[in-house]
Amino acid sequence: MSAVDPEAAVLPAPVLRADGVWKAFGDREVLRGVSVSLERHQVVALIGASGSGKSTLLRCLGLLEPIDDGQIFLGDEDISDPRVDGNRVRARLGAVFQSYNLFPHLSVLDNVTLASRVVHRMPRKDAEARALDLLARIGLGDYARAHPDRLSGGQQQRAAIVRAIATDPEVLLLDEITSALDPELVGEVLELVRQLAADGATILMATHEMAFARDVADRVVFLDAGTIVEEGAPASVFGAPQHPRTREFLARVT
Ligand code: ADP
Ligand code: MG
Numbered sequence: 001m002s003a004v005d006p007e008a009a010v011l012p013a014p015v016l017r018a019d020g021v022w023k024a025f026g027d028r029e030v031l032r033g034v035s036v037s038l039e040r041h042q043v044v045a046l047i048g049a050s051g052s053g054k055s056t057l058l059r060c061l062g063l064l065e066p067i068d069d070g071q072i073f074l075g076d077e078d079i080s081d082p083r084v085d086g087n088r089v090r091a092r093l094g095a096v097f098q099s100y101n102l103f104p105h106l107s108v109l110d111n112v113t114l115a116s117r118v119v120h121r122m123p124r125k126d127a128e129a130r131a132l133d134l135l136a137r138i139g140l141g142d143y144a145r146a147h148p149d150r151l152s153g154g155q156q157q158r159a160a161i162v163r164a165i166a167t168d169p170e171v172l173l174l175d176e177i178t179s180a181l182d183p184e185l186v187g188e189v190l191e192l193v194r195q196l197a198a199d200g201a202t203i204l205m206a207t208h209e210m211a212f213a214r215d216v217a218d219r220v221v222f223l224d225a226g227t228i229v230e231e232g233a234p235a236s237v238f239g240a241p242q243h244p245r246t247r248e249f250l251a252r253v254t
Pocket of ligand 1: 030048049050051054
């Protein structure tokens with residue numbers, strides 16, 4: 001048996017890690033050897049121009065899209081191994097996208113409890129008690145029995161976030177969750193993400209809300225044409241970007 005390495009013992013193990021991920025659609029290389037990792041309780045903001053590959057990266061990490069090369073680890077497990085049961089892995093993750101997140105024919109409560117009941121086989125009574133508590137905490141308790149179309153866009157996204165966290169996922173993947181919202185509804189959704197971050201959630205979020213990323217993220221990753229060209233603390237990436245592509249991008253969006 002090998003001796004315990006004291007260095008290794010204190011290094012936080014990544015919760016989610018991509019290692020040299022490549023992904024093409026046809027002959028278009030969208031991810032070109034992307035390596036990124038996320039530690040427990042970390043919030044990482046993924047920024048970059050439209051078409052730079054942010055959504056594709058999140059979809060690959062969430063096993064919603066197969067990769068061409070590289071590896072993805074969730075904890076110790078290589079989840080990019082084709083023999084892995086994708087449904088079992090996806091049950092350990094929470095994801096929210098830009099729009100169309102809730103099932104329109106189900107009540108808010110049924111949306112929020114669906115995965116707990118069906119995937120995690122939690123008794124309906126327990127799943128509903130937990131969901132009602134979560135919904136009440138974000139001020140949507142009165143909407144539990146309503147269908148999503150009764151809710152504003154901001155309320156729907158908050159319900160979608162609650163649905164994503166209802167199963168206690170190891171990582172939350174958020175893809176531009178405010179970009180389809182009217183400006184006056186953006187704040188309430190970001191406020192919920194801020195709360196989750198403060199409560200210790202592990203979050204990887206693609207966002208174009210630079211002020212929010214600067215404020216809430218522990219680390220910012222700038223993706224440019226399928227490659228990470230710069231990453232670091234928000235203060236350095238936003239305050240003193242090193243790469244010309246980062247500077248150009250930030251000059252355009254901030
Ligand atoms: P971002 O989220 O940064 O805007 P995307 O990951 O959505 O970038 O897209 C990166 C590139 O991949 C774009 O050129 C887009 O057209 C292409 N792409 C994304 N998804 C698909 C797909 N399913 N089929 C073909 N091309 C795609
Ligand atoms: Mg996108």
